[in-house]
Amino acid sequence: MLGIEHLLFLFTTFAFPPVALTVLLCIILATFGKSLGLRQMYVDTLIHIFEWGARQIKTTEKIKRKESNVNSPFFLNKLAEQEFEDHDDLRSLETPRFEATEPITDDELDIRSETESHDSGEDFPSVDSDGDESCLKRKFGSTTSLASVGSCCSLRNRRSSESSTLGIIKRETQIYLDDNFADDIPDEVFVRSRGWAAIRDSVDFVKAGMEAIIEDEVTSRFEAEQLVSWNMLTRTSIKFYQFVNWKLSALWIIGFLFRYCVMFPLRFTIFCIGLVFLISSTALIGLVPVGSWKKKLNHKCMLICYRILSRSLTAVVYFHDEHYKAERQGICVANHTSPIDALILSIDNVYALIGQKHDGLLGIVQRALSRASSHIWFERSEAKDRYIVAQKLRQHCQDPEKLPILIFPEGTCINNTSVMMFKKGSFEIETTIYPIAMKYDSRFGDAFWNSSEQSWCGYIMRMMTSWAIICNVWYLPPMTKKAGEDAVEFANRVKKEIANKGGLVDLEWDGGLKRAKVPPKLVAKQQERYANRLSRYTSVSEVVKNEDVEVALDLDKSVSGYNSLEDLPEDVFVDEEEEDETFDASAENIENEPDATIKNKLVDTASLVKI
Amino acid sequence: MGQTTSQIPEHELEHLSIESGLSRGGILKLYSRFISLATHRDKTTNEYFLTKGDFQSIAELKQNPLGDRIIDAFFADAEVLERRKVYFKDFVKVLSHFRPINKNKPHPWNSREAKLRFAFTMYDLNKSGTITKDEFQDILEMMIGANVPKEQVNSIADRTMREADRDGDGYITFQEFCNAMEKTDIEQKMSFRFLT
Numbered sequence: 001m002l003g004i005e006h007l008l009f010l011f012t013t014f015a016f017p018p019v020a021l022t023v024l025l026c027i028i029l030a031t032f033g034k035s036l037g038l039r040q041m042y043v044d045t046l047i048h049i050f051e052w053g054a055r056q057i058k059t060t061e062k063i064k065r066k067e068s069n070v071n072s073p074f075f076l077n078k079l080a081e082q083e084f085e086d087h088d089d090l091r092s093l094e095t096p097r098f099e100a101t102e103p104i105t106d107d108e109l110d111i112r113s114e115t116e117s118h119d120s121g122e123d124f125p126s127v128d129s130d131g132d133e134s135c136l137k138r139k140f141g142s143t144t145s146l147a148s149v150g151s152c153c154s155l156r157n158r159r160s161s162e163s164s165t166l167g168i169i170k171r172e173t174q175i176y177l178d179d180n181f182a183d184d185i186p187d188e189v190f191v192r193s194r195g196w197a198a199i200r201d202s203v204d205f206v207k208a209g210m211e212a213i214i215e216d217e218v219t220s221r222f223e224a225e226q227l228v229s230w231n232m233l234t235r236t237s238i239k240f241y242q243f244v245n246w247k248l249s250a251l252w253i254i255g256f257l258f259r260y261c262v263m264f265p266l267r268f269t270i271f272c273i274g275l276v277f278l279i280s281s282t283a284l285i286g287l288v289p290v291g292s293w294k295k296k297l298n299h300k301c302m303l304i305c306y307r308i309l310s311r312s313l314t315a316v317v318y319f320h321d322e323h324y325k326a327e328r329q330g331i332c333v334a335n336h337t338s339p340i341d342a343l344i345l346s347i348d349n350v351y352a353l354i355g356q357k358h359d360g361l362l363g364i365v366q367r368a369l370s371r372a373s374s375h376i377w378f379e380r381s382e383a384k385d386r387y388i389v390a391q392k393l394r395q396h397c398q399d400p401e402k403l404p405i406l407i408f409p410e411g412t413c414i415n416n417t418s419v420m421m422f423k424k425g426s427f428e429i430e431t432t433i434y435p436i437a438m439k440y441d442s443r444f445g446d447a448f449w450n451s452s453e454q455s456w457c458g459y460i461m462r463m464m465t466s467w468a469i470i471c472n473v474w475y476l477p478p479m480t481k482k483a484g485e486d487a488v489e490f491a492n493r494v495k496k497e498i499a500n501k502g503g504l505v506d507l508e509w510d511g512g513l514k515r516a517k518v519p520p521k522l523v524a525k526q527q528e529r530y531a532n533r534l535s536r537y538t539s540v541s542e543v544v545k546n547e548d549v550e551v552a553l554d555l556d557k558s559v560s561g562y563n564s565l566e567d568l569p570e571d572v573f574v575d576e577e578e579e580d581e582t583f584d585a586s587a588e589n590i591e592n593e594p595d596a597t598i599k600n601k602l603v604d605t606a607s608l609v610k611i
Numbered sequence: 612m613g614q615t616t617s618q619i620p621e622h623e624l625e626h627l628s629i630e631s632g633l634s635r636g637g638i639l640k641l642y643s644r645f646i647s648l649a650t651h652r653d654k655t656t657n658e659y660f661l662t663k664g665d666f667q668s669i670a671e672l673k674q675n676p677l678g679d680r681i682i683d684a685f686f687a688d689a690e691v692l693e694r695r696k697v698y699f700k701d702f703v704k705v706l707s708h709f710r711p712i713n714k715n716k717p718h719p720w721n722s723r724e725a726k727l728r729f730a731f732t733m734y735d736l737n738k739s740g741t742i743t744k745d746e747f748q749d750i751l752e753m754m755i756g757a758n759v760p761k762e763q764v765n766s767i768a769d770r771t772m773r774e775a776d777r778d779g780d781g782y783i784t785f786q787e788f789c790n791a792m793e794k795t796d797i798e799q800k801m802s803f804r805f806l807t
Contacts, residue, residue, distance in 0.1 A: 198771060203795075203797075203801060206677055206680075206730065206733055206801070209672050209675040209678055210803070212672045212675065213666070213669060509670065522674045523676060523678075526674055526676050527754065527756030528756065530676065531756065531758035
């Protein structure tokens, strides 16, 4: 139809100059590495809007609850629960995750005090409105200052991510992998009387298992992080109601149109330009003979390329501690969250990459990059052969002309709330390690790629239609392997540093568990640990002869000690004669007992019995 | 997270909340956990359900020596056992046994007796209503593995049975179990600290 054609024509003439202008501006700024601070302003505006949205949600929720609760008989109790929920939302925000591992005695007190506050629903209405506002302030207050959104963002997010779990339960019982835990078994073990101990322990196991079903450390790391408040993207709205408010829905529609119709085409154009620039510039550099010229040229061009590409995702990246940047050869390790990690890190510094050879577009990019500087791309078949890969790595690191290599030792994408086990391959090579910690701010767009749920294209689409990708990068001081440290220990040391700096949880679990089943040796390890624990209060060691078997049986009775005489069940007095006898027998046997700890316990409990 | 479209219908949410004593927010969170674990969907009713395999894919549970017993507990209900699918309401029912006991709001599913009964079914492998020495020994072996020689496990099991079995018939009934666990703070040991 004529009318439509004209409209289209008009639209393109009006739209073209601004679009072309924006794109040009982006490219020019990227070339010189400057920034007008436009992205910063964009981010700040978004924060304001999100805050407003969060307030809307809260107020409509409150109104809804008050309306429904006036009619129901559970009025006070439900309101009290609501306060409980708010309170704990805050507490789960503020308190670091490590509290979940405290010994059980502390939590007992906490439970009692919480159930008490649970019932004090009377003074709820007055507390609520104030509590609400302050709750919001605490969540967002620190980030509204235009001054330093970057560092404030990082601090608040670090605290929240330390406890960012599904937030259904506070875990109290966990089964740990490291053996050191066995040393701090609390003394309350001895309070349990006489042999029923195994049943009690099994209840602990059951509880740990049940808690794992609700919320375990591993599975939750492979899903996108749950946000505290909604960020206007439906993809994150599992927790929030679909329809809350007309205003919010209108905002969401505007946001949707903005993201898909304005941002996406712009970003896509910039992305294409960036890609074309990458391929053509590397081709040109490839023609230059190897030497310092080539290196400098490569350095400049790569930086420009990646800046353009990062602008195509509206990536706002804050770099900290730049003086620790890798200058000479070495290995840079960082935690892995998404495929664009390498892109983000390359904005600031040029690295050599390592990875599997791909086909398609990615293959083209890989080949292009290889022309300008040396990267390590290995065949799929070689990937399985660790020795070859290690050889190549070593060769690269020893060459002073080459760039530092960027490696992600976790091996897979984790959802940026924790750092999982580092594979030891890259730590076996004798070279300096430059750790880098990366933390994304997921309010504006979650960069995490769940490869089992999304395809590569779907992921890129999602990235380009998010608000922005915000990331904080901390460079850490270089580390080297200490004498007498093996690769695994070194890897764990580096991992701990990275986790600390980025505010992530340091986990022992293997990222490979995303796809593979738990190996049976882990179960065996748990069993071994429990057996060790059991042997502390049952004489499980060194019972060989038949006579000794009987004596050992009765020895158990005295070893599993009593805290005080009141704890003794009644029939102990009947058995006491028996025990006196066995104590004498055990005195003889003490020389036979090589295990010093059990001997000491015998002596201690003997003094109790003798009373 | 492409599963945002499936929400629980309102009346069912209400019903579950009253039955289990959890708050609505808590049920919603549990539901999101449930669908993140579930890999199958019922074609007729379009509901998600969990199978044994889904439970076993939780790394921490698999590593737990009593992991299989815990999984069996979810399938303890005769109906659930028959169809070998755990729907969300069955899931909530089992987990709500672990709700902390609130003295002012007693609830049939989280009373001390209900919790003890749940623990009892952990040991009663053949669901006969009593625990024999062999069943108990099996549990111990699961926890300790091969680290302790069999005679030792035998003797520990023996002694424990003797303690609890008041009438000396070789079986531990539920009553005897309760008596033996009198001094244990079951409420604390078998409760989650729900944040909602």
